[in-house]
Amino acid sequence: MIPTKFAYEAPTSVEDALRLLGEAGDEGKILAGGMSLIPVLKLRLAGPEVLIDLGKIEDLRGIREDGDALVIGAMTPHHVVAHDPLVEQHAGLIAAASKTVADPQVRHRGTFGGGLVHADPAGDLPAPALAMGAEFVVAGPGGTRTVPASEFFVDLFTTAVGEDEILTHVRIPKHTGWGSSYKKFTRVAQQWSIVAVAATVRVENGTIAEAQIGLTNMGSTPIRPAAVEQALVGVSLDEAAVAAATASVAEGTTPPSDTNGDADYRRHLAGVLTKRAVLTAAGA
Amino acid sequence: MANTPISVTVDQVTYEDDVEPRTLLVQYLREQLGKTGTLIGCDTTNCGACTVHLDGQSVKSCTMFAVQADGHDVTTIEGLAQDGDLHPMQQAFHEKHALQCGFCTPGMIMQSIALLQENPNPTEQEVREGLEGNLCRCTGYQNIVAAVQAAAGAGSAAGTQSEEGAA
Numbered sequence: 340m341i342p343t344k345f346a347y348e349a350p351t352s353v354e355d356a357l358r359l360l361g362e363a364g365d366e367g368k369i370l371a372g373g374m375s376l377i378p379v380l381k382l383r384l385a386g387p388e389v390l391i392d393l394g395k396i397e398d399l400r401g402i403r404e405d406g407d408a409l410v411i412g413a414m415t416p417h418h419v420v421a422h423d424p425l426v427e428q429h430a431g432l433i434a435a436a437s438k439t440v441a442d443p444q445v446r447h448r449g450t451f452g453g454g455l456v457h458a459d460p461a462g463d464l465p466a467p468a469l470a471m472g473a474e475f476v477v478a479g480p481g482g483t484r485t486v487p488a489s490e491f492f493v494d495l496f497t498t499a500v501g502e503d504e505i506l507t508h509v510r511i512p513k514h515t516g517w518g519s520s521y522k523k524f525t526r527v528a529q530q531w532s533i534v535a536v537a538a539t540v541r542v543e544n545g546t547i548a549e550a551q552i553g554l555t556n557m558g559s560t561p562i563r564p565a566a567v568e569q570a571l572v573g574v575s576l577d578e579a580a581v582a583a584a585t586a587s588v589a590e591g592t593t594p595p596s597d598t599n600g601d602a603d604y605r606r607h608l609a610g611v612l613t614k615r616a617v618l619t620a621a622g623a
Numbered sequence: 624m625a626n627t628p629i630s631v632t633v634d635q636v637t638y639e640d641d642v643e644p645r646t647l648l649v650q651y652l653r654e655q656l657g658k659t660g661t662l663i664g665c666d667t668t669n670c671g672a673c674t675v676h677l678d679g680q681s682v683k684s685c686t687m688f689a690v691q692a693d694g695h696d697v698t699t700i701e702g703l704a705q706d707g708d709l710h711p712m713q714q715a716f717h718e719k720h721a722l723q724c725g726f727c728t729p730g731m732i733m734q735s736i737a738l739l740q741e742n743p744n745p746t747e748q749e750v751r752e753g754l755e756g757n758l759c760r761c762t763g764y765q766n767i768v769a770a771v772q773a774a775a776g777a778g779s780a781a782g783t784q785s786e787e788g789a790a
């Protein structure tokens with residue numbers, strides 16, 4: 340399957356990429372790792388006239404510390420994020436989730452930013468980013484703005500990044516010393532999440548001091564169950580106590596029904612996986 | 624629309640070419656360079672038959688444009704043997720009879736080499752997870768896993784890339 344014809348641009352700076360994107364107007368599309376976009380182009384579900392490849396912009400790659408945050412470049416491949424020592428130390432949840440994306444070949448090409456902007460409800464990066472309170476640095480014709488995670492995921496496959504904008508970096512507040520776990524439920528290899536739960540937890544004197552949680556594929560956008568996070572504060576590392584605090588996690592959610600499971604099955608899974616993710620993250 | 628000039632090294636030979644931007648890397652390898660050792664199975668990023676190395680890392684060449692390989696180094700299954708000697712991973716697949724029809728084999732071997740580079744001493748479970756993106760309809764995977772483990776046991780050479788790229 341061959342895509343429709345397009346012109347190809349490979350700028351070496353964000354400024355040039357923004358200019359090319361502006362010139363292309365409605366007909367331009369950003370190409371990152373291509374692991375979601377190229378299959379779409381091959382199926383001819385989209386046919387942009389200009390592809391603007393971010394692959395040659397060095398500034399968009401890599402991971403660095405900036406005070407109390409980690410800054411991850413949008414074009415950093417999943418494989419690099421998954422094995423980076425800084426991510427492991429300060430944002431273990433992001434490393435854990437990145438390891439579960441697709442398969443090794445896809446992780447070598449697919450990017451952290453692409454997985455977030457693509458905003459597939461079953462994608463594995465949005466819920467951990469939401470749970471950790473990430474901030475999204477977005478460059479556009481009018482300059483750069485920062486979008487909090489709570490405003491970034493707008494709908495199915497839709498984020499706050501406009502047609503004429505580029506996600507350049509993601510700032511993740513350091514969670515040094517927190518435990519983390521990403522419980523992804525699938526039935527066959529290389530599958531997208533049927534449901535997944537992201538949890539990062541800080542334990543103090545044998546009880547949970549803070550918990551941050553994100554749900555994957557429990558609605559059109561990732562969900563942060565604030566009531567459950569509150570209920571977990573002060574809970575001991577005991578299975579029954581954690582189960583009681585997390586039992587209501589699926590309340591008010593509207594997960595999809597499909598051949599992998601109906602909505603009730605997904606709600607049940609969310610409860611089981613939240614309990615397991617919190618216990619694992621807490622080291623229990 | 625205009626063709627795009629690219630300079631790409633494939634199996635240690637550098638090519639300067641003009642390609643249509645929508646040309647897939649696998650198409651370029653097979654149709655323009657005649658390297659038909661790299662196969663197209665699913666054409667949907669699932670089966671791994673088209674796996675090649677890009678700067679030493681495994682990628683699915685059906686889901687990349689040739690223009691994206693500009694300035695990079697590609698190794699295909701055809702670049703592994705040196706002076707008629709099979710690469711240790713090819714040898715292990717041969718000895719363990721890790722194939723039946725052979726269609727998945729080029730991709731399996733390329734991914735297996737990448738796997739051992741990242742994890743030189745994998746457990747059986749780690750081998751299976753490392754080959755998650757490669758499908759085989761014939762073998763049931765048993766002998767493929769055995770071949771990778773044999774290659775790992777045979778030493779570090781199995782995870783090296785012959786004289787690929789700058790390695």
Ligand SMILES: Cc1cc2nc3c(=O)[nH]c(=O)nc-3n(C[C@H](O)[C@H](O)[C@H](O)COP(=O)(O)OP(=O)(O)OC[C@H]3O[C@@H](n4cnc5c(N)ncnc54)[C@H](O)[C@@H]3O)c2cc1C
Nearest residue numbers: 369371372373374375376441449450453454462463506668
């Ligand atoms: C077989 C297979 C299995 C997969 N399984 C999973 C899985 O289990 N979990 C999972 O999370 N993902 C999965 N994926 C998707 C994979 O994670 C992709 O890498 C990711 O969704 C998109 O990232 P990309 O860099 O490839 O982006 P692309 O495909 O290049 O782009 C995706 C979209 O985002 C836009 N975009 C990308 N980057 C930017 C940016 N910086 N600024 C503005 N717009 C941008 C593009 O214009 C495009 O619309 C799978 C993919 C395949 C092929």
Ligand code: FES
Nearest residue numbers: 664665666671685
């Ligand atoms: S042909 Fe590329 S993954 Fe199947």
Ligand code: FES
Nearest residue numbers: 723725759760761
């Ligand atoms: S040997 Fe036939 S597909 Fe693997």
